[in-house]
Amino acid sequence: MNIGIIPMRYAKALFAFAQDKGMEETVYAEMNQLARSFAEHASLKTILDNPVLKSKEKQALICTAAGTQVSDIFVRFIEMVLHHKREKHLQSIALMYQDLYRKARQITIGSLVTATPLSADEENRMRKMLMMDKEGTLEFKATVDPEILGGFIFGIDTYRLDASVATQLKRVKNQFMDKNRKSL
Template identity: 50%
Template sequence: MDIGIVSMRYAKALMEYAKSTGAEETLYKEFSMLDRSFRKHPDLRMALENPVLTVREKLALICTAAVGDASAGREFTRFITLVLKNRRENFLQYICLGFLGLYRKDKHIGVGKLITAVPVSREVEERIRNSASFLLHAHMELQTEVDPSIRGGFIFDINDFRLDASIATQLKKVKQQFIDKNRRIV
């Protein structure tokens, strides 16, 4: 069975349920944290696929990944229990991404990621967020990341568009130009 079809069916059902109960924002926060946990800890997915763990242990693991020490919301717990009872835990990460995508589309939320060589100030971060919000006519979620390997400049990802103004990329382009030019000479 196709992973995308199963995941989107669950995500759409969860979105409809969240709208009917008014728990969209709470579920969005919980699934955002769960998504971060999946990205940070790839072992989480392997643990969920482990047949030795019981449904209760998997539920506790997922709730801890989503909300930490706080208690998970009723809707979140009910949905995760449904997923576990139907043995769809291997699709949970994709369900999570599908729900986040549907919520962002419904609420007109854009996602951006700014990668810089050194940390940026809050003021610069706010200016970038406001500019992107104005251009996209949407609320922006902006993640910042520091990556010294780009040597300077920045890389800005917004939805499906990438603006790469990093020094490392510029140096690669210059190097490639020299290589191409030297091939023509010989």
């Protein structure tokens, strides 16, 4: 069976249930935190795959990973996932729930990585520029990474533009190396 089918079914079911209860935003925040926890702590997935760990202990761990105070909907959903032994799909479920929520709310994801911090005015101009031809809202994250040396790395939804000095230097180096290999 396709590994993406199971998480998508669970994410759709959770999203539909949360919408019925008017709690989709709360569950979205919990799923965001859970996805961040999986990304930050690789051992979380390994621990959840441990068959010796009891369901109640797994549930407590997942709820802690999702935030300090989780909703009843989230707790009930985790109980169902654990009952059906689908905890290995939990990270994918969280990510797919995020996608479903963002699509329903017309939320665009944007990111900008620069070598030096942006001023608030520059960041606001970037936000406005990104949303000129789009409807909905923008989740925008600006980060600083001195290792790119200069320029920027820009991303919106699935599109990525790397105009960093570090990447340009790598390209020049690779072109130089390729040209020299051919001449030997």
